[in-house]
Amino acid sequence: MNRRDALLTVVAGAALLATAPLTSAAAQDWPSHPVKIIVGFAPGSSADQLARLVAEGLTASLKQRFVVEYRQGNSGSIAASFTARATPDGYTLMIGGSGPHITIPTLHPDIGYDPMKDFTHVAMIAGDSYVLAANPTLGVHDIAGLIKLAKARSAPLTSSSPGPGSLGQMLLEEFKRKAGIDITHVPAPDSGLMEVLGNHINMTLTVPLTAGEQIKAGKVVGLAMSSRMRNPAYPNIATFTEQGFPEITGATWFWLTAPKNLPPAVAEQLNRDVRRSLQLPKARAYFAQHALLSEDLDLAGTTAFVGNELAHWSALAKRVGMRAQ
Helix, strand or coil: CCHHHHHHHHHHHHHHHHHCCCCHHHHHHCCCCCEEEEECCCCCCHHHHHHHHHHHHHHHHHCCCEEEEECCCHHHHHHHHHHHCCCCCCCEEEEEEHHHHHHHHHHCCCCCCCCCCCEEEEEEEEEEECEEEECHHHCCCCHHHHHHHHHHCCCCEEEECCCCCCHHHHHHHHHHHHHCCCEEECCCHHHHHHHHHCCCCCEEEECHHHHHHHHHCCCCEEEEECCCCCCCCCCCCCECCCCCCCCCCCEEEEEEEEECCCCHHHHHHHHHHHHHHCCCHHHHHHHHHCCCECCCCCHHHHHHHHHHHHHHHHHHHHHHCCCCC
């Protein structure tokens, strides 16, 4: 081997080591320095709040700092792209979720990462079901009343959602199809809640974390929930299933994820500690306050859950003709 070939071999070996997972010995020492949790959304968002909750729990249990870092934009896909290419050493994690790992890859298959193959999905964190919330001036209080009104009107009703191509819009389009009514989707900031309150849009299909306080104050009317069972925080709002639409179920979920090839020992440790931290009183109080859903799953269960969500929403997007916008 000449000097040039030897140099190329050294460079190639260094590049391989830079992307290789931790050795067994190194994994046993993990974490020896601060760990980043990447958030793909703005400070104060649901993903950010959950990241801080998880970071606090992991910092306490693993005696090492877990710090939140923002790489926001494009529904979380910027953060997902960064995480997918990070070294799988346990020091770069991400708050995965329905935006970067479900809707974006479904509507933009050329996004540059595979939501399953390029990640190690580590532990479930929380879910938030959807609620159809209407302006009180519509004079309806349930799905039957809404359908009757929509069919009696000459102009279509209007509804917003968390955004074009969102899970909320997918559910809205499926509801329209099943109910045989016309509702015009109107994109607006923050699920269009302010526009609904101002009676510029008739309703919005959004999450309780966004509309819950306005529902409790009587400023908007909750017509239906997309959860499988009634949400204990909103016992008077019947589910879509109870009102004859079992197809309108689903929630937006968040989980902890990492690059593919995360060392199994690190993945198992994170899974155990996240699950344990979410059972602590502070976390349980946060879940109750915001009416969040939870799934206590091991590593295999978490991966299967994310895969099932991807299959479910991809099929729904195809069924309602949802395309990239």
